[in-house]
Amino acid sequence: MAGWWATAFDRDRGLRRLHEQAAGVTDGQVALIERELHLAAGSRVLDVACGTGRHAVSLAARGHRVTCVDLSEDYLDATRRRAAERGVTVDAVRADMRDLTDLPAASFDAAVNMYTSFGYFDHDEDNVRSVAAVARVLRPGGRLLVDVVNRDWFVRNFFPSEFAPGDGFVIRDYEEVDGEVVLHQNAFDPRTSRLRWTCRPVGARREHVVVDYRMYSLHELLAVLRAGGLTPVRALGGYDGTPYELFSPRLLCVAEAGGGPPGA
16 A cells, blocks of 8 residues: 555645535535435445545435445544534445455445545556446446546646746646645646646645546546446536536546446
8 A cells, every 4th residue: 555545645634625515515416426326215325435424424414324435544533523423324444445345245226436536546457446346346237426527628727837837737836724835736647647736835844745646538437437347327527417528627427337328
């Protein structure tokens, strides 16, 4: 587990705030999840990787039986606290998303992978393994929803940075967080479609936060889902359920276990 993702989400790395959204935003996304995954009352739902449990706890509050998987124990603790505050129960499991063998086969009606929690691994075959691991625990006809940034939209909107002249595909900027100035650098490699994001507080001694993940165009994500044993059935371009278009900001793919109509 030497990859950046093994430690980047620990409590002291400052990434947790990225997962926070207004309650109304989360409610709309969960409504989309229920609709696209055909969730009946009391469905068994897997959230991988669950982060701080924003979607998982909301699904549990709607009466679904939710299992959360994440590699970060800090995130799982945050999920448990969120569930306790809402008065609901979730099953929080620490695991690598490529290996879900601690979960029984065909034990879930649906699964979600939300908010660009996919494509983290250095090798494409490991991202396929993540899909295959989910496919194993889905019942026949069970569905997975994967939510990532659309690479085609990102490339179209990637602009040269005044802070990085001559550095190619790099954006540098900054923000102020709780009175602390934080420097950001986004470096995109078009040869590998990987985005490397570095975050460093000015004057701070703590390490930089580095996030490095694979971005996907529609045809690429569909290929990964198929290689992992799922059949794509639908592609969306936003949380409002609009159909996917080439330059949609988001790319949400629904795929089905055990057969289903081809294409998306």
